[in-house]
Amino acid sequence: xxxxxxxxxxxxxxxxxxxxxxxxxxxxxxxxxxxxxxxxxxxxxxxxxxxxxxxxxxxxxxxxxxxxxxxxxxxxxxxxxxxxxxxxxxxxxxxxxxxxxxxxxxxxxxxxxxxxxxxxxxxxxxxxxxxxxxxxxxxxxxxxxxxxxxxxxxxxxxxxxxxxxxxxxxxxxxxxxxxxxxxxxxxxxxxxxxxxxxxxxxxxxxxxxxxxxxxxxxxxxxxxxxxxxxxxxxxxxxxxxxxxxxxxxxxxxxxxxxxxxxxxxxxxxxxxxxxxxxxxxxxxxxxxxxxxxxxxxxxxxxxxxxxxxxxxxxxxxxxxxxxxxxxxxxxxxxxxxxxxxxxxxxxxxxxxxxxxxxxxxxxxxxxxxxxxxxxxxxxxxxxxxxxxxxxxxxxxxxx
Amino acid sequence: xxxxxxxxxxxxxxxxxxxxxxxxxxxxxxxxxxxxxxxxxxxxxxxxxxxxxxxxxxxxxxxxxxxxxxxxxxxxxxxxxxxxxxxxxxxxxxxxxxxxxxxxxxxxxxxxxxxxxxxxxxxxxxxxxxxxxxxxxxxxxxxxxxxxxxxxxxxxxxxxxxxxxxxxxxxxxxxxxxxxxxxxxxxxxxxxxxxxxxxx
Numbered sequence: 401x402x403x404x405x406x407x408x409x410x411x412x413x414x415x416x417x418x419x420x421x422x423x424x425x426x427x428x429x430x431x432x433x434x435x436x437x438x439x440x441x442x443x444x445x446x447x448x449x450x451x452x453x454x455x456x457x458x459x460x461x462x463x464x465x466x467x468x469x470x471x472x473x474x475x476x477x478x479x480x481x482x483x484x485x486x487x488x489x490x491x492x493x494x495x496x497x498x499x500x501x502x503x504x505x506x507x508x509x510x511x512x513x514x515x516x517x518x519x520x521x522x523x524x525x526x527x528x529x530x531x532x533x534x535x536x537x538x539x540x541x542x543x544x545x546x547x548x549x550x551x552x553x554x555x556x557x558x559x560x561x562x563x564x565x566x567x568x569x570x571x572x573x574x575x576x577x578x579x580x581x582x583x584x585x586x587x588x589x590x591x592x593x594x595x596x597x598x599x600x601x602x603x604x605x606x607x608x609x610x611x612x613x614x615x616x617x618x619x620x621x622x623x624x625x626x627x628x629x630x631x632x633x634x635x636x637x638x639x640x641x642x643x644x645x646x647x648x649x650x651x652x653x654x655x656x657x658x659x660x661x662x663x664x665x666x667x668x669x670x671x672x673x674x675x676x677x678x679x680x681x682x683x684x685x686x687x688x689x690x691x692x693x694x695x696x697x698x699x700x701x702x703x704x705x706x707x708x709x710x711x712x713x714x715x716x717x718x719x720x721x722x723x724x725x726x727x728x729x730x731x732x733x734x735x736x737x738x739x740x741x742x743x744x745x746x747x748x749x750x751x752x753x754x755x756x757x758x759x760x761x762x763x764x765x766x767x768x769x770x771x772x773x774x775x776x777x778x779x780x781x782x783x784x785x786x787x788x789x790x791x792x793x794x795x796x797x798x799x
Numbered sequence: 800x801x802x803x804x805x806x807x808x809x810x811x812x813x814x815x816x817x818x819x820x821x822x823x824x825x826x827x828x829x830x831x832x833x834x835x836x837x838x839x840x841x842x843x844x845x846x847x848x849x850x851x852x853x854x855x856x857x858x859x860x861x862x863x864x865x866x867x868x869x870x871x872x873x874x875x876x877x878x879x880x881x882x883x884x885x886x887x888x889x890x891x892x893x894x895x896x897x898x899x900x901x902x903x904x905x906x907x908x909x910x911x912x913x914x915x916x917x918x919x920x921x922x923x924x925x926x927x928x929x930x931x932x933x934x935x936x937x938x939x940x941x942x943x944x945x946x947x948x949x950x951x952x953x954x955x956x957x958x959x960x961x962x963x964x965x966x967x968x969x970x971x972x973x974x975x976x977x978x979x980x981x982x983x984x985x986x987x988x989x990x991x992x993x994x995x996x997x998x999x
Contacts, residue, residue: 747862762862783850788853
C-alpha cells in the first residue's frame with residue numbers, strides 16, 4: 401500500500417491561513433459570443449457561446465482606476481483568494497498574496513481573476529457542452545492560444561465596465577497572459593508584473609509538455625479525447641502531473657525535501673512500490689490532481705503555452721519590436737532555482753523593454769524552490785509587488 | 800544623503816532623465832525623484848538593495864553595470880551617474896565610453912588616492928594604505944584600482960572625453976556633511992567628483 405506524503409509544495413499549494421483572509425467569495429460567470437457573433441480564434445475557427453468564470457475582490461474606485469487583473473497558470477482557477485463557504489477547508493490558490501493588507505491589497509484594489517479559456521474550472525473548455533452536438537466538446541474543441549484567452553478576459557472586463565487596468569499580474573502561463581495583455585491591449589494596461597515566465601517556451605519546456613501530453617494520449621481511456629461518458633484517462637493525467645511537478649521543483653529543493661530518504665520504511669522493497677519519498681510525493685500529487693482537473697484541458701493549455709511566441713506574433717521575430725507596442729510600466733521577477741523559465745529568459749525580455757525606453761524594474765529572487773517559488777510564501781516577492789502597485793497607483797493619480 | 804551625492808544631486812537639472820549605476824539602496828534616485836521630478840533608473844547587483852529600491856517606488860534593474868549599460872540606445876539619459884564605483888571596474892575606459900554613449904553627460908566620483916594621509920601612510924609605514932575611504936586590506940578589497948584626481952584628468956585626454964566640471968571634497972563615505980576643497984585638492988581631497996561630456 402502506498403502511504404502518501406503530505407508536503408505543501410506544488411504549482412498550486414495548500415497552505416495554512418496566513419494573515420487575514422478576504423473572507424467569503426462567490427464564483428460568478430459571464431457568457432458572451434453567442435452565435436452568430438462567435439469569437440474568431442487565432443486558428444481561424446469560431447467559438448461561441450463562451451462562458452468565463454470569474455471572481456472579484458475589493459471595491460472599484462469611483463474613477464475605476466484601481467483594477468488589478470490576476471492571471472492564473474496551468475492548473476489554477478478564478479479562486480485566487482478567500483473561501484466559498486465557512487466550512488471550506490482551504491482558501492484560494494494565492495491567499496497569501498491577495499487579501500486585506502497583503503501584497504495585493506483587497507482594501508485598496510478591485511481585483512479580478514478569471515478562469516482561462518480552455519480550462520475546466522467553470523470557463524468554456526473541452527469538457528464544456530458543445531451546443532452543436534449536445535455533447536461535451538472533447539477533441540472537437542478548437543486549439544486556443546494565450547491570445548484567445550486574453551481576448552476573452554478583455555470581453556469580461558468590458559462587461560464589468562473596466563476600460564483601464566492598473567496592473568496585470570501573473571506567473572508562469574499567467575505571466576504569458578500578462579505579457580500578451582501588455583502588447584495586445586496597450587491602451588488598457590498601466591502596468592504589468594510577469595513573474596517566473598518567458599516570452600516563448602524553450603525546447604526544454606516544450607519537451608516536458610510533450611512527454612506529459614503523450615502520457616495522457618497513451619492512456620487507453622483517453623479515446624481521442626471523447627471519454628466523458630466513460631472512464632477518464634486518470635492514469636495518463638496523473639503521470640502528466642508528475643512530470644509537471646518535476647519541472648516545478650529544482651535539484652536543490654528535491655535534495656533538501658526528499659534526498660534519498662525512504663517512505664516509511666528502512667529497507668528497499670525490491671519491487672515497484674514507492675520506496676523513495678520523492679516517488680510517493682509524485683504519486684500523491686498525480687492522484688490528487690485527477691480529481692480536480694480534466695485531461696483534455698491539460699492538453700489544450702499546455703499546447704497554448706508551447707505555441708506562445710510573443711516575438712513572432714507581435715514583433716515579426718523581434719522582442720524589441722514586440723515591446724515597442726506597449727508603454728506599460730513593468731516589474732519582472734525571476735527566481736534563481738527556476739529551471740523551467742530560467743533567469744536568462746526574464747533578462748532577455750527586460751533587455752527588449754530597455755531598448756524601448758520602457759519603465760522597467762527587474763529582480764532575481766534567491767529561492768531554492770524552483771519554479772514553484774512564485775506561489776510559496778516569500779516576503780520579498782510580497783514586498784516588491786505591494787510597493788510596485790503602490791507607486792504605480794500614486795503615479796497614475798498624478799496624470 | 801552622502802555629501803558627495805548631495806553635490807551630484809545639485810548638478811542635475813530638474814525633470815531630466817538619470818541612470819544611476821551601482822545605485823545601492825537608491826538614496827540619490829529617491830531624492831532626485833521627489834525633489835527634482837527626475838525620471839530615474841538604477842542598476843544594482845545585490846538583490847536585497849534592488850528590493851529596497853523597488854520598495855521605495857524606484858525603477859531599478861538587478862544586474863551587472865558593465866553589461867546592463869550595453870542595452871540602452873544612444874543618448875537615452877541626460878545624466879549617467881557612477882558614484883564611488885570606478886575604482887571597482889575592470890574595464891574603466893569601456894564603461895566610460897558606454898556611459899557617454901547612453902548619456903548626454905556623465906557624473907563620476909571616486910576616492911582620491913593622492914590624499915595626504917594615503918601618501919603619508921605608505922611613506923612612513925611601508926604598508927598598503929588603509930583609510931576611512933578605502934578601509935580594506937590588500938587581500939580583501941573590492942577596490943581593484945587606485946586613482947588620483949590627476950590620474951583621472953590625464954585619463955580624460957587619453958580616453959577622449961572632456962571634464963566639464965570638477966569638485967574635490969573632504970568627507971568620509973558615510974558623512975552627511977563635508978567640505979569642498981579648493982586649496983591643493985590633489986592633496987587635501989578625499990573624493991573627486993567629475994561632470995564629464997563627449998569630446999565634441
